[in-house]
Amino acid sequence: MFEQIEGTGRFLAVIRSEDDAWRLLEHATSGGDIPERLDIRFDGWPRFDLKVDGKDWKSTVPTRIMGPLLEVQKDLHRNFVAISYGSANLKKMRDEDRESLEIIVHVGEGSSDFTADLGKQFSVLAEKAVEKMTSRQAVVTILGIATIVGTTVVAKDWIASRQNEVDAEVKLELSKQETARMQILADATRQQPVLKEAQADVQQSTNRLLKTLKPNDTTVIRGVPLKASDAAEITQHERARSESIDISGAFLILANDASRGDGFTIRVTRVDDNLTFSAAVPFELPADQKQLIQEAEWSKGGVAVHLEIEAAELRGSVVGARVLSARKIDEDPLDPVRQLAGAR
Template structure:
C-alpha cells in the first residue's frame, strides 16, 4: 500500500510523528525533514555583536559531537564515532549561520538528519532509527525540551526582553505550555522504552548546560526560543556546582562503548547496578594494558572492576574519570 509523504517541518510535527512511531508501524522511508530541526542561539551583550566568542565555540562543538554520536548510534548501533567515515563526517557536519547586526545564530540540521536517516535506513530497524532521530531533534532543538531542562534547574524568566524582541510568543502562553507538556510526555515515553534515546538526552543536556556556563557574561541568552538572563545563567550554573558532591566508585562495571574521537582523551560508557554514564581518561593516565582490558570487556560484555571518580548531581554522575582498571585474576591486557 502506497503511503503519502510525512513531512516534519516543526516541533509539533516531530512530536506527533514520534508518538505514532512509538505506537504504530510506519514506513520510515516516507518521512521527510523540511526545515527541521533547527538549533537557535540568541545572545545579547557587549561582546556579542555579530560574533561568537571562542568559549562559546566549545558547546557548539559539543553539539557537533552529539550529532556524530547520534549518527553512529543509528547507523552502526555503536556510540563510537570512529565508526563514521570521513565522507559521513562531512555529510553530517552542520553550518552555523550568524545574522547581521546581532549574535542571533541558527543551525539548520535538516540536511544532517536527512543524511543520517538515508545512511541508516538499510542497516537498522527503521522504526528505531526514526524514534532515535526524532527524539534527538527534539532534545537538541525543541523548545519544550529545553524549557523543561531550564525549569529543572530553576524557573525560566518569561519576562525577558529577548522574548519580546524575538516575538517567540506567537501563540498564547497556555497553548505553548500545552505543546511543551505534550513534547515532554512523548519524549519521556521514548526515553523509557529506548536506551539510545536516554543516552541522547544526557548528551543534549550536557550541551545545554555548557551553553549556559559559557554565556554567563551575556545580558541575555536564548536557546531554542527559551530566554534566560545572563544573571540567571550565572545563578543556575553556580547553584549546580554547589549541589554536586564527590562520587567515588570501586566496583564492577559493564563496558558499553569506547569513544576515541578526542585526540587527547578516551571516553568509556559504563554501567553498574544503579548508574549508566560516560567516564573519561587522559591517554597518558592509563597504560596500554588497562586500555586493552577495557576494549576486551567491551567485546566480551563481561564486567570489569574500575575505580572511577566524579561528581554526583541530581542522581546523575558527571565529570567522571577512570582512575584505575583492575584485571581479573589471570587476565592479561595484551
C-alpha cells in the same frame, strides 16, 4: 502522514515542523501503524537557534562561544555512530560521514544570532536509521533525537527542572501541551534507551553554552529567553565525557555473568599489563568465538584468548566495554603469553 513513493513500494514521511515531529512520534510510540518500508526526510526543520546580547556581542564573536558551538556538531557525530554502529567511538566515522553532517552556522547581523538548518543532517541520520532498524524503531529514534535537539519544550523542561533543583526564585512552568509532549518523549526513551544519552549530551552542550554568558548578557537559547544571572543559577558542573578507545591483546577470563538475556558479561585481565575490567559479550558474536571465551573462563586462568574490545575511558577507568572478536592464541608451550597465563 505517509506518502507512497510511486513505483517503489516504499513510503515517505516528510518532517517540516515541530508539530509534524511530535505528531509522528506520538503515533509511533502509541502503537500506530508504521509502513515497513519507510523513508524519513526533514525539510527546513529542525534548526539550531541561539541569540546572545551584551557588550561583547556587537559586531564581534567572542572566542569563548566556539567550543560550545563545536559540541553541537559533536552531538550529531555521537548520534551518527550510535545509530550506524551501536557504538560511542567517534573514530568509526569516515571523512564522508563528517562532511555529510557538517553544520553551517549563520551569524546574523550584529554577530549575536547563530542559526543553522539541520534538516540535511537529520535526513542523513534518518537514512542510516532506516538501514539498521525497523521502521518503528527508526521513527522513534530519529524523531526522538530531533525533538531533543530542535524543540523549545525540551530545553524549557531541562531549565525548569534545574530551577526546581536549585529552588530558583523565578521558575519556568510547562503548559498542558508541553507536559503532554514531554510524556511522549519519555515513552520514546523507554522504547529506545539511546535517547537518554542523546538528551544528556544536548543538556551538557546547552549547559556549556550558558556558561559563556557574562553579567548583563541575555540569551534566547532554543527558544527560551534567559538573563545571565538566571543562567548562572542553573548551570552545573559538567559530567565527565568518556573517550572512546579500542583495546586488544591476550586476556585471561576471570569470571562471567550469563544473567543477561541478550549475551553475557565477562571479567577480564590483560596479560601484558594486568588491565582488568568487565566487558559485554554480545549475543551476535559468532558462536565459535563465544565458545572460545567460555573455554578460557572454564580453564580458571590457564588459557588466554586474544580479544578485540571496544570501550570508553572515563576518569581513568574502562567503561562500556564490548567484545568485537575473539581468537585463539598460539598454543606453543614455550609461548611466553601462555606461560604467564598458566602461572596464574
